[in-house]
Structures are given as structure tokens and as C-alpha cells.
Amino acid sequence: MNNEMIKDSMFVKAEVAADEKEHIAAPASGMITDAWARLRKNKAAVVSLFILIAIILLAILAPIFSKYDFAFTDYSNVYSTPTKGHIFGCDQFGRDLWTRVWMGTRISLMIALVAAVLDLVVGVLYGAVSALLGGRVDAIMQRIIEILVGIPSLIIVILFLMAFPAGVGTIIAALSITGWVNMARLVRAEILKLKNQEFVMASHVLGSNNLYIIMKDLIPNTVGIIVIQVMFTIPSAIFTEAFLSFIGIGLAEPQASLGVLINGGYQVLQNYPHVLICPAIVIVLIMVCFSILGDGLRDALDPQMRK
Amino acid sequence: MVKYVLKRLGYILVTLWIIITCTFFLMKNLPGTPFDAERFSIMTPAQQEKVLEMYGLNDPVPVQYVKYIGNMLRGDLGTSFTYVNQDVAKVIGSRLGPSALIGLQAVLIGLALGLILGVLAAWKHNSGIDYFTMILAVLGVSMPNFVAAALLQYFIGLKWGVLPIAFWTSWSCSILPSIALSFSATAQVARFMRTEMLDVLDQDYIVTARAKGISQAKVLMKHAVKNSIIPVVTVLGPIVVNLLTGSLAVENIFSIPGIGSLFVDCIKANDYPVIMGITIFYAAFYMLIVLLVDVVYSLIDPRIRLARGKEN
Numbered sequence: 001m002n003n004e005m006i007k008d009s010m011f012v013k014a015e016v017a018a019d020e021k022e023h024i025a026a027p028a029s030g031m032i033t034d035a036w037a038r039l040r041k042n043k044a045a046v047v048s049l050f051i052l053i054a055i056i057l058l059a060i061l062a063p064i065f066s067k068y069d070f071a072f073t074d075y076s077n078v079y080s081t082p083t084k085g086h087i088f089g090c091d092q093f094g095r096d097l098w099t100r101v102w103m104g105t106r107i108s109l110m111i112a113l114v115a116a117v118l119d120l121v122v123g124v125l126y127g128a129v130s131a132l133l134g135g136r137v138d139a140i141m142q143r144i145i146e147i148l149v150g151i152p153s154l155i156i157v158i159l160f161l162m163a164f165p166a167g168v169g170t171i172i173a174a175l176s177i178t179g180w181v182n183m184a185r186l187v188r189a190e191i192l193k194l195k196n197q198e199f200v201m202a203s204h205v206l207g208s209n210n211l212y213i214i215m216k217d218l219i220p221n222t223v224g225i226i227v228i229q230v231m232f233t234i235p236s237a238i239f240t241e242a243f244l245s246f247i248g249i250g251l252a253e254p255q256a257s258l259g260v261l262i263n264g265g266y267q268v269l270q271n272y273p274h275v276l277i278c279p280a281i282v283i284v285l286i287m288v289c290f291s292i293l294g295d296g297l298r299d300a301l302d303p304q305m306r307k
Numbered sequence: 308m309v310k311y312v313l314k315r316l317g318y319i320l321v322t323l324w325i326i327i328t329c330t331f332f333l334m335k336n337l338p339g340t341p342f343d344a345e346r347f348s349i350m351t352p353a354q355q356e357k358v359l360e361m362y363g364l365n366d367p368v369p370v371q372y373v374k375y376i377g378n379m380l381r382g383d384l385g386t387s388f389t390y391v392n393q394d395v396a397k398v399i400g401s402r403l404g405p406s407a408l409i410g411l412q413a414v415l416i417g418l419a420l421g422l423i424l425g426v427l428a429a430w431k432h433n434s435g436i437d438y439f440t441m442i443l444a445v446l447g448v449s450m451p452n453f454v455a456a457a458l459l460q461y462f463i464g465l466k467w468g469v470l471p472i473a474f475w476t477s478w479s480c481s482i483l484p485s486i487a488l489s490f491s492a493t494a495q496v497a498r499f500m501r502t503e504m505l506d507v508l509d510q511d512y513i514v515t516a517r518a519k520g521i522s523q524a525k526v527l528m529k530h531a532v533k534n535s536i537i538p539v540v541t542v543l544g545p546i547v548v549n550l551l552t553g554s555l556a557v558e559n560i561f562s563i564p565g566i567g568s569l570f571v572d573c574i575k576a577n578d579y580p581v582i583m584g585i586t587i588f589y590a591a592f593y594m595l596i597v598l599l600v601d602v603v604y605s606l607i608d609p610r611i612r613l614a615r616g617k618e619n
Contacts, residue, residue: 146318147318147321147322147325150318150319150322150590150593150594150597151322151326151590152548152551152589152590152593154548154551154552154555155326155586155589155590158574159329159330159333159586162333162337162574162582163333163336163337235449239451242451242453243451243453243552243555243556246451246453246556247453247555247556247559247571248571248575249571249574249575262451262453262454262457266453266457266560269457269460269461270461270465273461276457276461280454280457280458283451283454284446284449284450284451284454287449287450287451288445288446288449290449291445291448291449292445
């Protein structure tokens with residue numbers, strides 16, 4: 001009965017375009033969306049991210065909207081403890097600490113960001129060139145790295161600061177001169193690992209040329225490591241700048257950086273602890289947040305590295 | 308193994324030579340002389356000649372360089388500019404004790420406390436002690452050591468008044484600086500140990516040990532801790548770097564007559580021979596420690612072979 005009802009004419013060959021067979025119903029979630037979805041689940045990292053955004057905004061905006069200039073002295077308010085007018089109080093010249101702390105944060109962050117970008121550019125280029133060229137070039141470049149790795153970076157930074165006049169530019173240069181080595185090693189190791197993996201071989205077999213492989217296969221897969229490394233470079237640059245200014249060979253008054261402020265606060269710690277504690281809290285907060293966010297990003301960007 | 312160590316030692320020598328050469332020529336080109344300009348100018352030419360000769364400054368720079376290297380190989384690092392008539396090697400040697408004591412104590416505190424916290428945190432995963440350890444670890448790594456030292460000095464030394472806040476008169480003077488230096492070591496060890504322990508506790512042989520009916524404590528001590536403690540050796544390298552850096556600030560804060568404070572003082576006083584001496588000392592010390600860590604690691608963990616030279 002049923003068979004009689006079904007006629008051949010009822011069947012029409014479906015015209016499906018070849019590429020539609022492989023149609024992906026949902027938009028492909030890229031690396032960034034993926035990473036963000038994973039990062040969002042990490043509450044501590046999200047909180048850190050928001051605190052960092054707040055600190056960056058304050059560092060940009062607070063000195064602009066403050067009633068006082070960061071170098072404005074007011075001798076009627078010397079060592080004023082925190083009040084309504086001066087949220088963080090004043091220092092030995094009656095300068096408003098609220099403005100000075102955020103100005104210092106701005107300079108410290110700027111030094112760290114520029115140093116991190118320089119590390120990134122030099123390190124990625126060096127690592128990538130070394131890994132991709134291979135052979136004798138790679139061998140020579142690796143010997144240079146092995147020698148540089150042996151030198152405690154602090155010594156190079158200090159010698160560098162002795163040779164050139166102290167200033168923001170010198171500190172950035174001193175930090176970058178040692179900072180790129182780790183990035184170069186990481187990028188080289190990662191590219192060497194990726195170069196021999198099946199998907200790159202597949203890409204080769206499918207006819208992609210070298211440039212395409214570098215741009216589409218190798219670099220996107222190293223971005224995770226690069227971002228993570230940058231996230232750890234920034235706090236260590238902030239620390240080094242503060243450290244150098246604290247022992248008196250980095251930036252100095254009247255410039256304001258977190259290190260200069262902590263140094264100034266330390267001098268009067270015995271009687272006026274707030275002058276040290278305010279910049280100290282900000283620097284610790286920045287370092288802690290970068291550290292937690294860095295860990296969070298490592299888990300989010302590269303789930304295989306999760307520990 | 309012997310070949311590997313020799314190769315590494317070769318690298319260390321080359322690196323040291325590069326450091327010495329670079330710092331030497333850098334120092335020669337730095338502005339300022341070690342002498343007071345006014346007093347130097349009122350000397351007679353003969354006196355000037357005599358002073359320059361005493362410090363070996365009247366030769367052409369390349370000759371000075373060759374002489375410096377030659378003297379250095381015989382253990383003579385020159386004469387200090389600020390510590391009158393004193394050998395650089397002696398000046399550095401006299402400052403070694405306090406730095407070594409503080410550094411050693413800091414490493415011991417860091418290892419002991421870090422291992423205990425790390426083991427407890429992993430054993431009681433996701434408990435109060437675990438969160439406490441993690442917070443401590445993040446703080447310890449993030450808080451600049453000079454901030455920690457200043458706060459310790461203020462709250463424990465000054466407000467509480469139980470320990471000396473500065474100087475170097477008795478052993479108790481070394482307690483606060485050692486604690487201040489140990490923070491980052493504690494944090495690094497605790498964090499590393501916790502991660503390793505969590506890994507090991509997940510292994511099948513731990514389940515087997517438990518299934519055999521061995522007591523919790525025995526599983527923990529005999530199987531888990533023993534296997535996870537090995538990789539902790541590798542954090543010793545970074546810890547020593549942190550100690551070197553930290554000592555510069557911490558010794559200044561606590562007025563300790565150590566190498567770190569000497570280094571900072573000499574940088575400010577342009578005492579080039581001492582700066583060079585300490586630079587060489589720091590670099591050699593650091594590289595030898597890193598080599599030592601690698602060798603010890605391969606000796607205690609048979610799975611690690613020192614054949615990494617072939618890969619590169």
C-alpha cells in the first residue's frame with residue numbers, strides 16, 4: 001500500500017553546494033573569544049583586570065582633574081595626614097600625595113609598558129628568525145643568548161644607568177637591553193615545536209607557502225605565550241624601576257615614580273608612615289593584579305599549560 | 308656528565324671575560340675621576356703623577372686592561388678609591404660574612420616555610436590553608452622586597468620593638484633582614500611545591516599506595532613528598548637571583564655591612580675598582596649556582612639527563 005503511494009517522481013535530487021556540506025552552523029569562536037570565555041570564569045583574574053583598569057584610569061585622569069599640580073608645594077600642609085582635601089595627605093614639601101601617587105603610577109606604568117613592547121618586538125623577531133632560519137645562523141644566535149642569559153640582568157641594568165644620565169629613557173633602555181632574552185628563547189622554542197607538528201605539515205601539503213604558514217599557522221599559535229610573557233614582564237619592569245629609584249640610582253626628585261615616592265616615604269617612615277604606605281599599597285596592588293591576571297591568562301590562552 | 312660540566316664552565320669563563328671587558332671599558336669612559344677635582348688641581352705635576360701611578364691610571368687604557376686581567380688572574384683586583392689603600396679583594400672579603408649569613412638564613416627560612424606551606428596546601432586542596440598559601444604566594448612574589456623590609460622594620464622593629472632595626476652588633480640583628488629577604492623565596496617554594504604535590508597526588512601509584520592500606524601520613528611522606536620535592540631544586544636558581552637583588556636594598560635599609568650595601572655605596576661614590584670587583588663576583592657566583600643546581604638536579608633525578616647541549 002505504502003509502496004504504491006511512493007513514486008520516483010516524488011524524489012528530487014537535492015542540490016547542495018559543495019562548500020555547504022562543510023557548513024559550520026555557529027560562527028567560529030576565535031582565540032580571543034575562546035580565551036575571554038575561559039578567563040571570565042576565573043573570578044580573581046576578572047577582579048584583577050578591573051582593578052588594573054581602574055588604576056590605569058586613575059593614573060591618566062587623577063593628575064589632570066586634581067586641584068593640585070604634582071610639584072605644587074604648600075608649606076602650610078607639610079606632612080598633612082589624609083584629609084578631605086588631600087586624600088593621601090601631603091609630603092615634606094606639602095605636595096599633594098594623591099596627585100603625586102597617580103603621577104608616579106603613570107610614569108611607572110609607562111616605563112613598564114614601553115619596556116615590555118620593546119622586549120616583545122626584539123624578542124619575537126630574534127626568536128622567530130633564529131627558529132625559522134635554523135642551521136648555522138640559529139647556532140650563532142643561540143650562543144649569543146646563552147652568554148647573555150648567564151649575566152645577572154640587574155648588573156647590566158646598573159652599569160647601564162651609570163654610563164648614561166638617569167632618566168625615563170635610560171631606564172627603559174636599560175630594562176629592554178636584558179628583557180628581550182627570555183622572550184626570544186620562549187618564541188624560538190615554541191616555533192621549533194610548532195614547525196614540526198602535523199597541522200603545519202598539512203598546511204604545507206595543501207600548498208601554503210612559507211609566508212602563509214608563518215602568518216596563519218605559526219604566529220597565531222605563539223600569541224598565547226607572547227601575551228603571557230608580556231604580562232609577567234610588566235610587573236617585573238615596574239619592580240625594577242622602583243627598586244633602582246629606591247636605592248638611589250634610578251629616577252630622582254622632582255620626578256615622581258612609584259620608586260621615587262617609596263624612597264621619599266621611607267626617609268620619613270618613622271614619623272609619617274602614610275607617605276610610604278600610600279604608594280606602597282598602589283605598587284603592591286599593581287604587582288598582585290598583574291600576577292593574578294597573568295596566571296589567569298595563561299590558563300585561558302593555553303589550557304594545556306594549566307597547572 | 309663531566310663533558311657537560313666542562314662545557315658549561317667554558318661558557319661561564321667566556322661570559323665572565325665578556326663581562327669583565329665590557330665593564331672595564333665602560334668604567335674607563337665614565338665621567339668623573341675618583342679624585343676630588345679641587346684638591347687634585349692644586350697638586351704639583353709630580354704629585355699628580357705619583358697619585359695616578361699609585362692607582363695605575365697613567366698607562367694607556369689598553370695597557371691598563373692587560374694589566375688588570377693579569378692582576379685579576381693572580382687574585383689582585385686593584386685598589387679601592389674610597390677605602391684608602393685597601394685591596395678590592397680585601398674590601399669585598401670583609402663584607403662577605405654578613406651577606407652570606409643573611410642570604411643563607413633567608414634561603415633556609417624560605418625552603419622550610421615554603422615546603423611546609425606547599426605540602427599542606429596541596430594535601431588540603433581548596434581548604435583554608437590552601438587559600439592562605441596561595442594568597443601568601445602571590446603577595447610574596449608581588450610585594451617588592453624593599454617595601455616588605457621597610458614595613459617589617461617599622462612594625463616589628465619600631466612599633467613592637469622586639470628586634471633590632473639596624474646595624475650589625477649581634478646575631479639578632481640578622482633576623483629581620485633574613486625574614487625580609489625570605490618572603491619571595493618562601494612564596495616561590497610554596498607555590499612550586501603545591502603544584503608538584505597536586506600533580507603527584509593525582510598519580511596512580513598514590514592511589515595504589517592508599518589502596519594497599521598505608522596510612523595517610525605515610526602516603527604523604529613516603530610517596531608524595533619524596534617525589535615532588537625533587538623539582539623544587541630548580542627554583543633555587545631564581546631564588547638566588549632574587550637574593551642578590553634583594554640584598555642591595557635590604558642591606559641598605561637595615562644598615563648591614565654586606566656586599567649589597569657596599570655595591571650601592573660604591574656606585575654612588577664612583578669607586579670603579581670595587582664596582583668591577585663586585586660585578587665579577589656577582590656574575591661568577593650566579594652562574595656557578597645555576598650550574599650547581601643543574602648538576603644536583605640531574606644527580607637526584609635519574610629521569611633528567613644533562614644532554615640538553617645536543618638539542619640546542
